Amino acid sequence: MDDFRLRLAREDDIAAITKIFNQGIEDRTATLETRLRSVEEMEEWFVNRAFQYKVAVIEDATRHVRGWASLNPFNARCCYSGVADLSIYIARDYRGKGFGLKLLDFVVSTARQQGFHKIVLHAFDFNDAGRRLYKSLGFREVGIYMEHGLLDGRRINVVIMEKILEEEG
Numbered sequence: 001m002d003d004f005r006l007r008l009a010r011e012d013d014i015a016a017i018t019k020i021f022n023q024g025i026e027d028r029t030a031t032l033e034t035r036l037r038s039v040e041e042m043e044e045w046f047v048n049r050a051f052q053y054k055v056a057v058i059e060d061a062t063r064h065v066r067g068w069a070s071l072n073p074f075n076a077r078c079c080y081s082g083v084a085d086l087s088i089y090i091a092r093d094y095r096g097k098g099f100g101l102k103l104l105d106f107v108v109s110t111a112r113q114q115g116f117h118k119i120v121l122h123a124f125d126f127n128d129a130g131r132r133l134y135k136s137l138g139f140r141e142v143g144i145y146m147e148h149g150l151l152d153g154r155r156i157n158v159v160i161m162e163k164i165l166e167e168e169g
Contacts, residue, residue: 003061013095016065082117125157
């Protein structure tokens with residue numbers, strides 16, 4: 001993890017973003033989504049985002065995208081305009097190697113630059129590595145949605161986490 005680069009995503013990153021997202025769907029550790037996405041669907045998702053909702057990527061030493069994170073709308077009501085929902089995915093073979101920590105730190109900084117007050121995220125209660133990662137950067141657990149979603153015939157508990165950005169600003 002000596003040589004990496006963090007940057008905002010570009011349209012030519014969509015194929016890599018799609019591949020990594022689909023790995024996350026297949027692995028059943030980070031999303032309740034079960035339908036794999038096409039590059040075309042992800043292109044539409046990317047180009048139709050509002051300006052403040054950035055997508056970031058982390059590249060390895062070979063300049064291949066190995067993870068991505070996005071700031072997403074939390075709620076369409078204007079009273080929540082300062083709150084971003086976070087998504088983060090790391091390529092299967094690069095998990096546990098520090099890419100998630102670097103990318104999460106970058107996207108938190110990006111959220112501050114975009115004027116967000118708070119970031120929220122949802123994690124499976126059995127995703128211990130993810131929860132440790134989020135806590136290491138100051139996210140706190142605020143509750144659990146019990147039996148919140150159905151994944152492969154099982155009811156999944158989802159932990160709600162948040163980070164107030166002004167605390168450190």
